[in-house]
Amino acid sequence: MKKTLLAEFTAREGAHDEVAHLIGGYALKVREEEGNLAFDVYTRTADPRAFWIFEVYRDEDAFQTHLKAPYGGLFNAALAPLIEEDASVLTYLDPAA
Template identity: 50%
Template sequence: MSADAPAPKVLYAEFTALPGCEETIAGLLAGLADDVRREPGCVEFAPYQVSTEPSRFFVYEVYRDDDAFTAHITAPYGRVFNDKLAPLIVEAGSQLTWLQPLSS
């Protein structure tokens, strides 16, 4: 990455399914992944279910830059996903952690 290139937006999202909601969430994530991966600014969108704790979900996300991330969070299917997810998880919403590289 050159000094003039915009920095990518890198984050992960985590959330915990309420008992019995794991399969529904996995299906919702699969559909969301299809939509997000078609976004022109999406570099990576990788959802996971924690193997040792199946109620826990983890999504690693990379977007080209701030504009790509803004386009992602304003996409209409994102709101639909979050509205469907909210009653299925323990937390008030996805817990986001922002990442930055240690070196370029």
């Protein structure tokens, strides 16, 4: 079964460009993962500092492999001081019947 989630965070005032650059580089790496099916980055139209990342992985194993990737920890460490939240807010999604 596919693993699907939405990650959300808000760039601090003045940090939008740095966050956008950071997430752009990270997205390129994640999209190269064998088990990644989607890693789409969005900003909210009414508030471009609000980032939403829609992620889909082949299955739970592919998601766990993603979590163990060495560049993930580096990305999260670099992102933390640039966003309003303590970390990305994750919402896990299931397909509707």
